[in-house]
Amino acid sequence: MKSGFVAIIGRPNVGKSTILNALINQKVSIVTNKAQTTRDNIKGIYEDDEAQIVFVDTPGIHKPHHELGRIMNQSALASTSGVEAVILVVDVAKPFGDGDAFLVGELKVDCPLIIVLNKIDLAKIDQVQSLKARYQELYPKAQIIEMSAIRLFNVDDLLKIIKSHLEEGPRYYPLGSVSDRDETFFIKELIREQVLMQLREEVPHQIAVAVEKFQLKSKAVVVEALIIVDKPSQKAIVIGKDGARIKAIGIKARGALEERFHKTAYLQLYVAIKKDWLNNPRLLKEYGYK
Ligand SMILES: Nc1nc2c(ncn2[C@@H]2O[C@H](COP(=O)(O)OP(=O)(O)OP(=O)(O)O)[C@@H](O)[C@H]2O)c(=O)[nH]1
Ligand SMILES: [Mg+2]
The missing domain is CATH 3.40.50.300 (P-loop containing nucleotide triphosphate hydrolases)
Incomplete structure (x- = not known):
């Protein structure tokens, strides 16, 4: 081939x-x-x-x-x-x-x-x-x-x-492989996709998502994830008035997880402030950006 x-x-x-x-x-x-x-x-x-x-x-x-x-x-x-x-x-x-x-x-x-x-x-x-x-x-x-x-x-x-x-040439990946990434990566990305889509221009670039817990059960997928922002004002934006925005992000992200895993999804989202993480080599590494 x-x-x-x-x-x-x-x-x-x-x-x-x-x-x-x-x-x-x-x-x-x-x-x-x-x-x-x-x-x-x-x-x-x-x-x-x-x-x-x-x-x-x-x-x-x-x-x-x-x-x-x-x-x-x-x-x-x-x-x-x-x-x-x-x-x-x-x-x-x-x-x-x-x-x-x-x-x-x-x-x-x-x-x-x-x-x-x-x-x-x-x-x-x-x-x-x-x-x-x-x-x-x-x-x-x-x-x-x-x-x-x-x-x-x-x-x-x-x-x-x-x-x-x-x-x-050789088959580099086993037959049926779709990507080189694992499930945690896709979960992180699906949540980040929803954060990006729900927010306006300036905020999204400052956001990272870290998956804290991922369990695949027979009928359910359980995920806890942190949405990381770099200042308090951004935390307020992500949460929204009376928590409306984070709720909307959660609903959409849960839907995306259910679509991906074909199971009921339980998703907990938290927002954490990590000041200037985009310029911090240790934090960049922690969030998967080498
Ligand atoms: N009208 C139109 N929109 C497109 C087409 N291809 C992609 N888009 C839209 O363009 C936008 C950006 O698409 P992406 O695939 O995320 O672009 P990208 O180059 O991967 O962007 P980055 O990851 O930010 O570098 C999305 O809203 C897509 O739906 C196309 O052929 N026609
Ligand atoms: Mg792209």
């Missing part, structure tokens, strides 16, 4: 995680309309009769403002070495700007590069054409493909292109 590793990189919010989930037809990576949703490199494993492809979803590359941001950029950029191909995802509905130039400056690719112009459903034809021309000039050897991940448009074509770059 053919096999290999493929990194998915790009600026925040361009649809990298949506593309990964579409490629492997499973929800491995959380997706929200907020920038910097993905914080870790997450592997999603695709397999069919011809090939096993290990995709690496990565945090959006951005100008960092804290240690966590620097760690996120580093892991995204590091994912491009030692892989069979790199997919650079671009939001085709946005004009080429400073953030794109920053990424182009940081990016060094020494393997086949596939550029996905995503969100084609939101773009006008001339927008698509001019961005395509620009990227073709920047990366003359790259293959460029238009896509709408949300509508699953051109997902199969992207798979075909990727396979054309793979060679015969």
Whole structure:
């Protein structure tokens, strides 16, 4: 069989995680309309009769403002070495700007590069054409493909292109594997996804989730988790008036857990303040951000 590793990189919010989930037809990576949703490199494993492809979803590359941001950029950029191909995802509905130039400056690719112009459903034809021309000039050897991940448009074509770059190789993960991450990671991410979706712009980036307890019983899943914020004002926002927001987060997160485990979910959420955790190497490590 053919096999290999493929990194998915790009600026925040361009649809990298949506593309990964579409490629492997499973929800491995959380997706929200907020920038910097993905914080870790997450592997999603695709397999069919011809090939096993290990995709690496990565945090959006951005100008960092804290240690966590620097760690996120580093892991995204590091994912491009030692892989069979790199997919650079671009939001085709946005004009080429400073953030794109920053990424182009940081990016060094020494393997086949596939550029996905995503969100084609939101773009006008001339927008698509001019961005395509620009990227073709920047990366003359790259293959460029238009896509709408949300509508699953051109997902199969992207798979075909990727396979054309793979060679015969071993099955890196056992048959049936979906990801390299364990259940605790997915629980943390599902809760974080709900926190991000329930809150407005400035707060979410400052939040981490730590799973304190996880028990899988025959008919139930029991989870206790901490939502970590970096100042008292954020704790008040997360809790909301009379606890309304944390309650809403809890209800949605419980639903997500029930969907994932097909069992009744019992979820306790607590909010803890850890001052400036985004710049504290010890706390970053504790919350899983090396
Ligand atoms: N209209 C449209 N929206 C899309 C498409 N693909 C993704 N989105 C939306 O774009 C937003 C960001 O998607 P993500 O997959 O989280 O983006 P990302 O690149 O992984 O973002 P980060 O993890 O923050 O770097 C979500 O609201 C998605 O639903 C698409 O093809 N069309
Ligand atoms: Mg993402």
